[in-house]
Amino acid sequence: MKSNKIKIVLADDHRMMIDGLRSMLSDEKDLEVVGVAYNGKEALEAVLKHNADVLITDYNMPEMNGLELTEALQKVKPDVKILVLTMYGDITHIEEMLQAGISGYILKNTGNDELINAIHKLHNGGTYYDDEVAQEIFRSLKDNSIKKQNVEKVNLTDREKEIIQLISQEHNNAMIGDMLSISERTVESHRKNIYRKTNTNTIIGLLKFAFANGLVK
Amino acid sequence: MKSNKIKIVLADDHRMMIDGLRSMLSDEKDLEVVGVAYNGKEALEAVLKHNADVLITDYNMPEMNGLELTEALQKVKPDVKILVLTMYGDITHIEEMLQAGISGYILKNTGNDELINAIHKLHNGGTYYDDEVAQEIFRSLKDNSIKKQNVEKVNLTDREKEIIQLISQEHNNAMIGDMLSISERTVESHRKNIYRKTNTNTIIGLLKFAFANGLVK
DNA sequence: ATAAAAATCCGTACTGGTACGGATATTTGA
DNA sequence: TCAAATATCCGTACCAGTACGGATTTTTAT
Numbered sequence: 001m002k003s004n005k006i007k008i009v010l011a012d013d014h015r016m017m018i019d020g021l022r023s024m025l026s027d028e029k030d031l032e033v034v035g036v037a038y039n040g041k042e043a044l045e046a047v048l049k050h051n052a053d054v055l056i057t058d059y060n061m062p063e064m065n066g067l068e069l070t071e072a073l074q075k076v077k078p079d080v081k082i083l084v085l086t087m088y089g090d091i092t093h094i095e096e097m098l099q100a101g102i103s104g105y106i107l108k109n110t111g112n113d114e115l116i117n118a119i120h121k122l123h124n125g126g127t128y129y130d131d132e133v134a135q136e137i138f139r140s141l142k143d144n145s146i147k148k149q150n151v152e153k154v155n156l157t158d159r160e161k162e163i164i165q166l167i168s169q170e171h172n173n174a175m176i177g178d179m180l181s182i183s184e185r186t187v188e189s190h191r192k193n194i195y196r197k198t199n200t201n202t203i204i205g206l207l208k209f210a211f212a213n214g215l216v217k
Numbered sequence: 218m219k220s221n222k223i224k225i226v227l228a229d230d231h232r233m234m235i236d237g238l239r240s241m242l243s244d245e246k247d248l249e250v251v252g253v254a255y256n257g258k259e260a261l262e263a264v265l266k267h268n269a270d271v272l273i274t275d276y277n278m279p280e281m282n283g284l285e286l287t288e289a290l291q292k293v294k295p296d297v298k299i300l301v302l303t304m305y306g307d308i309t310h311i312e313e314m315l316q317a318g319i320s321g322y323i324l325k326n327t328g329n330d331e332l333i334n335a336i337h338k339l340h341n342g343g344t345y346y347d348d349e350v351a352q353e354i355f356r357s358l359k360d361n362s363i364k365k366q367n368v369e370k371v372n373l374t375d376r377e378k379e380i381i382q383l384i385s386q387e388h389n390n391a392m393i394g395d396m397l398s399i400s401e402r403t404v405e406s407h408r409k410n411i412y413r414k415t416n417t418n419t420i421i422g423l424l425k426f427a428f429a430n431g432l433v434k
Numbered sequence: 435a436t437a438a439a440a441a442t443c444c445g446t447a448c449t450g451g452t453a454c455g456g457a458t459a460t461t462t463g464a
Numbered sequence: 465t466c467a468a469a470t471a472t473c474c475g476t477a478c479c480a481g482t483a484c485g486g487a488t489t490t491t492t493a494t
Binding site for chain 3: 157159178182183184185188189190193212
């Protein structure tokens with residue numbers, strides 16, 4: 001084997017960023033930058049060509065952005081660890097990137113030692129998420145609770161919630177009537193009241209309300 | 218004013234835990250344990266009675282668990298900061314607790330200094346989440362990607378996805394036809410194909426698929 | 435006790451979407 | 465280059481749900 005160094009590919013559309021990272025990483029004995037790329041497509045090729053262990057990538061890039069790049073790599077080479085290195089502004093993409101399969105997320109204003117630490121963690125099968133990023137995630141999780149306040153204000157009755165459940169299970173009014181031993185007409189009335197209370201007027205709006213408020217999973 | 222100490226209430230059904238925490242916190246000059254409780258109900262009363270700044274609570278408690286306690290406090294005294302202190306096993310409750318309004322989550326095997334640090338952070342309007350807890354959250358966010366594999370296997374065309382979007386925006390077939398400058402009949406055909414591919418046969422099932430796969434937010 | 439809220443029920447005309455069973459043109463990938 | 469996939473389009477009968485505008489009984493909270 002030629003070496004046991006961790007093989008890294010850098011992807012960023014800012015040449016200066018790439019140069020800075022490369023010189024910084026070259027000081028580390030167990031790391032080796034085997035390729036660089038200025039857009040997502042080149043990054044994909046470089047990772048495959050050099051059989052890289054870790055890809056360090058920006059989100060915003062021409063041709064193919066970080067998300068598309070991640071998705072593509074998951075298909076053809078899922079063992080490569082992906083560390084996203086972005087500015088704070090791009091943090092909005094964190095959730096989709098996580099779901100696409102990245103292993104770490106770190107901000108560009110983070111110190112060198114943190115970056116190197118992150119690379120090692122990823123290479124050992126671990127994950128690394130910047131503190132600020134973690135905070136942001138927690139904040140957004142909390143924000144979901146705002147939506148839930150809807151359902152409490154709307155004051156749906158138990159019967160109405162029950163009927164929403166059954167509607168969402170793809171039962172029609174006649175079936176729901178049978179199941180609850182009430183007239184189809186009564187179900188219609190409940191439905192009308194539900195629409196009024198939830199401020200919707202189509203089954204689609206109702207379903208969206210139900211999802212947003214955790215009435216349906 | 219009697220004092221400027223941070224007023225703390227401790228809630229845990231294990232007396233030993235309470236005693237340990239109390240003696241530990243009593244060493245800190247700017248903290249004061251103003252009340253203790255062995256269940257959620259007592260905790261609620263104690264917080265209100267002593268006008269506490271911070272509540273440190275377990276999740277599992279008799280009478281009223283940590284979630285119910287948090288929800289109750291948010292209604293009657295939303296300014297109290299809630300720090301959840303649990304064993305790793307209770308980590309599954311983290312998401313609902315976050316949505317209920319806690320400001321911090323810390324594990325019982327964490328060191329004293331971390332706990333005191335967390336209390337100060339909360340009292341200053343900040344948040345504190347244990348590293349392990351953060352990891353868990355990230356892991357569960359990633360797990361959501363499992364669902365998304367559906368949508369990739371199903372191989373919906375761009376046009377079909379576009380139409381799903383428009384359907385979910387409560388447009389009917391005629392409107393969608395106008396918007397895309399195609400016949401209503403064509404929209405119907407796409408709809409049929411979408412149902413076939415997604416293995417559904419009602420608008421409800423389709424919406425559920427779209428939500429589960431992130432096609433609609 | 436009693437008023438308000440919730441749950442129950444109905445007729446009739448109308449609209450949006452489905453089922454069924456096609457056909458033709460355009461893109462795209464191997 | 466050429467087959468497969470995708471996108472386009474149509475007729476007709478039918479069904480589920482809506483709109484509109486009610487009424488009566490039961491439950492719940494004060």
